[in-house]
Amino acid sequence: TSHSAIMARSMEIPAVVGLGSITNKVQPGSVVILDGNRGRVIVNPTSRQLASYRTEKERFISHRKELEILRSLPPQTLDGREVGLAANIAGPEEVDLAVREGAEGIGLYRTEYLYMNRSTLPSEDEQMEAYKKVLEKAAPSSVIIRTLDLGGDKFLSHFPVPAEINPFMGWRAIRLCLERVDIFETQLRAILRASRFGNGKIMYPMISGVEEVRKVRRILTGIKEKLKREGTPFAENVETGVMIEIPSAAIIADLLAKEVDFFSLGTNDLIQYSLAVDRVNEKVAYLYQPLHPTILRLIDNVVKCAHRENIWVGVCGEMASDPLSVLILLGLGVDEFSVAPTSLLEIKKIIRNTNWEEVQGIAAKLLKSKTSPEAKRFAERRLSQRIKRIVQDNYNAG
Numbered sequence: 001t002s003h004s005a006i007m008a009r010s011m012e013i014p015a016v017v018g019l020g021s022i023t024n025k026v027q028p029g030s031v032v033i034l035d036g037n038r039g040r041v042i043v044n045p046t047s048r049q050l051a052s053y054r055t056e057k058e059r060f061i062s063h064r065k066e067l068e069i070l071r072s073l074p075p076q077t078l079d080g081r082e083v084g085l086a087a088n089i090a091g092p093e094e095v096d097l098a099v100r101e102g103a104e105g106i107g108l109y110r111t112e113y114l115y116m117n118r119s120t121l122p123s124e125d126e127q128m129e130a131y132k133k134v135l136e137k138a139a140p141s142s143v144i145i146r147t148l149d150l151g152g153d154k155f156l157s158h159f160p161v162p163a164e165i166n167p168f169m170g171w172r173a174i175r176l177c178l179e180r181v182d183i184f185e186t187q188l189r190a191i192l193r194a195s196r197f198g199n200g201k202i203m204y205p206m207i208s209g210v211e212e213v214r215k216v217r218r219i220l221t222g223i224k225e226k227l228k229r230e231g232t233p234f235a236e237n238v239e240t241g242v243m244i245e246i247p248s249a250a251i252i253a254d255l256l257a258k259e260v261d262f263f264s265l266g267t268n269d270l271i272q273y274s275l276a277v278d279r280v281n282e283k284v285a286y287l288y289q290p291l292h293p294t295i296l297r298l299i300d301n302v303v304k305c306a307h308r309e310n311i312w313v314g315v316c317g318e319m320a321s322d323p324l325s326v327l328i329l330l331g332l333g334v335d336e337f338s339v340a341p342t343s344l345l346e347i348k349k350i351i352r353n354t355n356w357e358e359v360q361g362i363a364a365k366l367l368k369s370k371t372s373p374e375a376k377r378f379a380e381r382r383l384s385q386r387i388k389r390i391v392q393d394n395y396n397a398g
Helices: 003-010 047-070 094-101 124-138 173-179 181-198 210-230 248-249 267-275 282-287 291-306 323-332 341-352 356-366 372-397
Strands: 032-035 040-044 084-089 106-110 141-148 198-206 239-244 262-265 311-316 336-339
Touching: 003 282, 032 047, 047 341, 084 094, 084 311, 084 341, 094 124, 094 341, 106 124, 106 336, 124 141, 124 198, 173 181, 173 210, 181 198, 181 210, 198 210, 198 248, 198 262, 210 239, 248 267, 248 291, 262 291, 267 291, 291 311, 291 323, 291 356, 291 372, 323 341, 323 356, 323 372, 336 341, 341 372, 356 372
Parallel strands: 084 106, 084 336, 106 141, 141 198, 198 239, 239 262, 262 311, 311 336
Antiparallel strands: 032 040
């Protein structure tokens, strides 16, 4: 779940991470099989292994073609519950693929990539044009634009961040923006101006409490007043939401739900922070458990608190791309899944072959689990064979 791995999946680049000394084993001219699905690299494979993987590649291509019939069909469960299915993107060039794959909107626009691989910060006009391009391409569907989420494992060469012992829990995301208000205001102005050209929404990352939301709202209100005085056109009624990715936010979801228009669960960080596990540290990777009772209960609380205030809840973390987790999240009442464009049709097929009432019952029982292994065993016992049948339908058809 490192950011580089997430982006590789989004861009359809086969990748395997955590290989240690692999470069010492690969020589110029070596034949290498890179199996991103299983996290396996085979150097100088045998003829039998090559033949096996070529067959598997053909089946995968056939599987993708079979999924294409789902593009125009709604992401709706067998018993009629409609679910939102959106795409995560990092720039305008990914919107066409998302729309082609049947995305109902952009559930996460990672704006920090507009700031990367350059020597200066992007100007307001430059940002406005980039956001406008995404909004116009996605129209009339909504585009959730996440404000700058730097820090952790995302840095800018032209914007040095102080060295920190634990950067994932330090000066990053909304904390950085509330201190560097000049950078934050430039981005918010650009988003408000661009949102005239589509259905833009603003989402704030790394929110830990109500006071941050209120600070941001005051800044946004001030920007709107200034734009009015200038006579600069902008969208006045842009919805705002927050990422729920810090345990404190999940616990006080009832309070936050009164302040915003929607929630988006950032499950990667929520798991990392809740379980005190560095998600890029191989030695503690085994502790990264999406089905830990803590995670399930936090998500359950967030969804219930949101629905009591009549706001919706999406998931834009990696759990939204994992078939087993998707069924559990559906059962917990999540309203929207936002995934890499390449995962849209696979997740849509899972949704369309699921009975919502049934997975609600399974999720309710999962919430009583005492340990991660217990929860995982129960979920796999009830759901794994079904997922395999749904997925294998296409493979067998090929």
